[in-house]
Amino acid sequence: MSQPTTYILSGERITTSSPLPLYDISKTLDSLTHRTTSIQFSRAPNPKLDDGTSSITSSRPTYTPLYNLIHPPNAQYRTDIPSPFYLTNNSTPPTNSLGNIKFPPSFAPSLKKKYLLPFHKPTFTALLNTRSTSTTSPLFPRESESGPKGKGDLKVLFVAKPSRIGKAWEWLDGERRVVAKEEGGGKGERESRLVVIAKDAMKEEELEALLALWVLRLWWDISEERDFQNEAMMELTPPEAIVDMRMSKMNKRVGALGGFAAAGGAC
Template sequence: MNSESYRELDGEPSKSSLEPAVLFLSGHSVLDEAATPTPLYQVNCDITSTSNKDSSLVFERVEHTVPGLKLEDEDVTVGASRKTPIFYLAHPLNAQYRTDIPAKYYITAALPEMAGNIRLDTSESRLQKVTFKATLSPGKTASHQPLFDEVAQQLLFDIRPQWKLGRSCYKWSDCDGKQLAVEEHMGDTYKLSITTHLQQSLRDALVAVWLLRLWHDTAESKQARKECESSRAPLPPVYYSKLWPPP
């Protein structure tokens, strides 16, 4: 789905589109890299920490009304805020072994006015680089069963790795190949540079999928897998007694 057709779902005139912006992740918040950084979105846990064992997260849009309020745990002064849950991010427990889930990583809409549910799929490109595709099931929400429409689903974002010395980079495009954003990660800095005008609902979806992709990187990392292996409980002695003596 390209940005033009998404506008029809959004139901807003083009004059309401948002300017290009540089966003970055700080703890639980996504902020606008402006002179005074302003939180725009929030999740309820740190998706970049391997200690996060949650299987679902709440993704909220932050709207500001009254200036001069200092956020807790953030060295940022912003307006009084109202948080609205708009998506749920999901990575089901033991997803790699299950066949009863629609995808290992997916997003469901918390509100019916959002565009729909989104699944994130991966594949390996040349040089063993992982590419991502986010597909949208229009009109679906968290309350629908099934969550995804295999017939009507549409490509929303095509996310491909780009080589840059010393950093991890991805180019985000729509189904027509139009660049929407560039993602960069170096050290503890996670940045998403939105390079074109977007409707609010498309930017909401873009940022939500970005955080889901980062969650994927954390959960699939060597460190996370090592911690998972070490945390597995040993089998009880009765199990081994059944194996001895051998038949």
């Protein structure tokens, strides 16, 4: 049985026990706002050549783009998008990564929803379309039924589900076997960790898809924050409606004070 490997997301870099970066994201989690619609997930250059010398010759080496992580604007209110969260294969040529991947939650977010227990959170299913890339039109070609493990070219790659204990999330493969577990993460935390249990049993492209999906799931955490959602809602609301809401609140307050005064005030 292989030893677990812990991947650490700190800032824009994903590393393991070595400080050398393995992967890069184009935006840090704590910089995301409701206007952010995409993050690029890239592979770092191999830090060592065959002779043991470094292949990195500059402070900002060239990374290989693998996936675009997408969260369309106002995704929770739209029906014209593949999923509120998804990945597009951005490698050129797409030989070392998989196709486009839908990553829908099991239910839609809500401003009023409160997750009283960790397992009240949605489950995410990563649905891989093997014949699609970022240049495919449409991004997810029409799928047809082909059995419980997928629909046509759409294959269940991973499932992320909340643990019943604490804030951890578990990742399962298409056979419902646990392959990874999360530790920490979210806005305000310095580092997030993904402990991959079954690394040796996974192909490199599957591992890289898992890491990209992990970042996308952390993005969902941030998108669920009340301030994040309130900002998005205010941007959707016409200015005149904002004035009407403020006037309504003021009238209610004045009415309440008037009723209080009519009753003779406090005794």
